[in-house]
Amino acid sequence: MKLAFALASLFAVSLHAAEELPVMPQIDSVGLFKNGVAVVRASFEAKQAGNYRWDELPRSIHGSFWIESDGVVIVRATTRMIDESAAAPTGNLQRDLAGQAVTLRLKKGSEGGEAPLVSGKVWALPEQPVSKSWDSGFFNASNPWMAATQSRTETPATTGNFLVLESERGRQFVELHSIASVSVDGPAVLAPRKVEKPVMVFEVTEPPRDGGRVRITYLARGLAWAPSYRMDLGAGGKLAIRRSAMVRNELIALKETEVQLISGFPNIEFAHVDSALWGGATLTAFFQQLGQQPGSARGAASQQLVMYNAIAPAAATLPDLQETGAGDDLHYEAIGKRNLEPGDSLSLDLSATETKCERVVEWVVEDPRDGNGRYHRSSNDEPKESNEPWDALKFTNPFDFPLTTAPVVITEAGRFRGQSLSQWVNPGQSTCLRVTKALSLQTRSAETEEEGQREVVWVGGNDFRRTKVKGSLELHNFRNKEVTLDIRAGFSGEMLEAEGAPTTRLRTDGVTSVNPRRELVWSVKLAAGEEKTVTYRYSVLVDQ
CATH class of the missing domain: 2.30.30.520 (SH3 type barrels.)
Known part of the structure; x- marks a missing residue:
C-alpha cells in the first residue's frame, strides 16, 4: 500500500513537471537604494495559456511581489524534483x-x-520522498534579515x-x-541528479495582451549603490566637484539590465520580513519576523522604496513610477544598461561641474548645560575635539538635483586635504564641509557666574535659582593672512546682550526643557596675528 502511494505521488509530480514550461524571467530594470534594497522589474513571455515554472525563486520582501499584467495569472510557490546536471x-x-x-x-x-x-x-539509486514540517523554521532574532531556512527530514538511499x-x-x-x-x-x-527545489508556478489562464509578457515587480535585498564625491580647490575660490557611484550586486545576474540609482529616505514597514512566497520561508519565521521590532535594521530599511499591499492571487497593476528625474524627495538617476554577475562590483563617474566656494574656519561651541541649567558632568575619557575650530568649505549645491549623503575627498592642486561627510543638500541649498583642524588658530571658551542676589523661581512645583552668566570667546590668529571665523555657541536660558550683533536662534532640542535652548551665530574676520575676545550674557534657571 505504501509503495503504491509513493508511486502515485511520484507520478503526480512527474505529470506536473511535464505540463509546466520552464521560464527564466528577464530582469528588465533594477532601482538601487544605498542600503541594499532594490526595486526589481522582470518579465517573461506567455503567449498561450498554461503553467510556467520559474526555478530560481526570488527572495522578495513581504507585500512587495506583484504581477503586472492585463491577463489572468495566479502565482503558486511549491517544490519540484528538478534535474540538476552534475x-x-x-x-x-x-x-x-x-x-x-x-x-x-x-x-x-x-x-x-x-x-x-x-x-x-x-x-542508479532511487529518489526518496522528502517530508517537511511547517513549524521547523530557523529564525535568528539578532539579525532580522537572516534567512529563515526550512528544515527537511530526509532519509537518502544508501x-x-x-x-x-x-x-x-x-x-x-x-x-x-x-x-x-x-x-x-x-x-x-x-x-544528473534530481534535486528538490522551491519553484514558482505561474498559472496563466488568460494570456496578457501586452505583447504576451507577464511582468513582475518586487523588492529584494542584495543590490546596493554607494555614492562618493571628490572636490578640488582651485584658484579664485573655484571648486570642482566630481560625482561617482559604486554598485555592488549580490542578488541576481544582470544582463543588459537598465539600472537606476535612487536617492531618498522613504518608509518601508516590512523590509525585515521575507515574503511567504520565498522558498525558504516557514510560518514560524514569518510570524516571528512580523512581530519583531527591527531596531537598527529598521532604520537602515527605512531608506527603501515602499510598494506593498496584500498579495492577491489575481493579477494587479502597480502605478507607473517615473524612474527618471526628481520627485517628492526621491531622485532616480539612470546609468544605462549594465551586465553584472552576483559578486560583481562596478564603479563609474556620474557627472562633474564647477562652483564658487568660500573658505572659512568653523568653530562650534557646545552648550555646557542641560535643560535644567546644570553643567554637564565631564569625564577625562570624553573627546575634546567638539569645541575646536576646523577649516571648512562653504558652497551652494550647483546641480539641479540633490547631493545625497556620501563621503567627500577634498584636494587642492591634486594634493589630499581631508575627507568629510556630505549630508543631503537640496539644489540651491548651501552647506559647510570640514576639511582639516585649524591648528594655527587658538580658541578658548569660558563662562563665569556674575555676583549678585540669586532669585528663587518655582516651576511645576520645583524650585530653581535664577543666575546671570557671562560667556567669553577668545580668538587668536597665528596665520599670516586674514581668516573668516564662523562661530556657533550654544547656551540655555534668556539672552541679555552680546557683542558683535550675532544672530540668535532657538534650537530644536530644547522643546521640553525649563530653559530655552538657544544658539548664537557670529561671522568674525580676524586679521593676521590678531587677538580678539567676544563676550555675551544670559540668565539661566538652575535646578536646586
Missing part, C-alpha cells in the same frame, strides 16, 4: 557513475598474483560500504575499500 564529482561513486559501464580493478590479496577485474553497470553493479550475472556488491581503481567504459559523463 558539474563535478561528489565523491559518491554510486551517484556520480550511476548508469555507466565501468571496470573495477580490485586490490591484490595477500597471496599476490594478478589483480582481479570486475565489470558491470553502476546501479548502499553503505558497497558499490553496487548490475551485470548479466545479476547484481554484484563490491566493497569500496577493496577497489584499487575504476575505469569508465566509454565517455565519462556524470549522471
Whole structure:
C-alpha cells in the first residue's frame, strides 16, 4: 500500500513537471537604494495559456511581489524534483557513475598474483520522498534579515560500504575499500541528479495582451549603490566637484539590465520580513519576523522604496513610477544598461561641474548645560575635539538635483586635504564641509557666574535659582593672512546682550526643557596675528 502511494505521488509530480514550461524571467530594470534594497522589474513571455515554472525563486520582501499584467495569472510557490546536471564529482561513486559501464580493478590479496577485474553497470539509486514540517523554521532574532531556512527530514538511499553493479550475472556488491581503481567504459559523463527545489508556478489562464509578457515587480535585498564625491580647490575660490557611484550586486545576474540609482529616505514597514512566497520561508519565521521590532535594521530599511499591499492571487497593476528625474524627495538617476554577475562590483563617474566656494574656519561651541541649567558632568575619557575650530568649505549645491549623503575627498592642486561627510543638500541649498583642524588658530571658551542676589523661581512645583552668566570667546590668529571665523555657541536660558550683533536662534532640542535652548551665530574676520575676545550674557534657571 505504501509503495503504491509513493508511486502515485511520484507520478503526480512527474505529470506536473511535464505540463509546466520552464521560464527564466528577464530582469528588465533594477532601482538601487544605498542600503541594499532594490526595486526589481522582470518579465517573461506567455503567449498561450498554461503553467510556467520559474526555478530560481526570488527572495522578495513581504507585500512587495506583484504581477503586472492585463491577463489572468495566479502565482503558486511549491517544490519540484528538478534535474540538476552534475558539474563535478561528489565523491559518491554510486551517484556520480550511476548508469555507466565501468571496470573495477580490485586490490591484490595477500597471496599476490594478478589483480582481479570486475565489470558491470553502476546501479542508479532511487529518489526518496522528502517530508517537511511547517513549524521547523530557523529564525535568528539578532539579525532580522537572516534567512529563515526550512528544515527537511530526509532519509537518502544508501548502499553503505558497497558499490553496487548490475551485470548479466545479476547484481554484484563490491566493497569500496577493496577497489584499487575504476575505469569508465566509454565517455565519462556524470549522471544528473534530481534535486528538490522551491519553484514558482505561474498559472496563466488568460494570456496578457501586452505583447504576451507577464511582468513582475518586487523588492529584494542584495543590490546596493554607494555614492562618493571628490572636490578640488582651485584658484579664485573655484571648486570642482566630481560625482561617482559604486554598485555592488549580490542578488541576481544582470544582463543588459537598465539600472537606476535612487536617492531618498522613504518608509518601508516590512523590509525585515521575507515574503511567504520565498522558498525558504516557514510560518514560524514569518510570524516571528512580523512581530519583531527591527531596531537598527529598521532604520537602515527605512531608506527603501515602499510598494506593498496584500498579495492577491489575481493579477494587479502597480502605478507607473517615473524612474527618471526628481520627485517628492526621491531622485532616480539612470546609468544605462549594465551586465553584472552576483559578486560583481562596478564603479563609474556620474557627472562633474564647477562652483564658487568660500573658505572659512568653523568653530562650534557646545552648550555646557542641560535643560535644567546644570553643567554637564565631564569625564577625562570624553573627546575634546567638539569645541575646536576646523577649516571648512562653504558652497551652494550647483546641480539641479540633490547631493545625497556620501563621503567627500577634498584636494587642492591634486594634493589630499581631508575627507568629510556630505549630508543631503537640496539644489540651491548651501552647506559647510570640514576639511582639516585649524591648528594655527587658538580658541578658548569660558563662562563665569556674575555676583549678585540669586532669585528663587518655582516651576511645576520645583524650585530653581535664577543666575546671570557671562560667556567669553577668545580668538587668536597665528596665520599670516586674514581668516573668516564662523562661530556657533550654544547656551540655555534668556539672552541679555552680546557683542558683535550675532544672530540668535532657538534650537530644536530644547522643546521640553525649563530653559530655552538657544544658539548664537557670529561671522568674525580676524586679521593676521590678531587677538580678539567676544563676550555675551544670559540668565539661566538652575535646578536646586
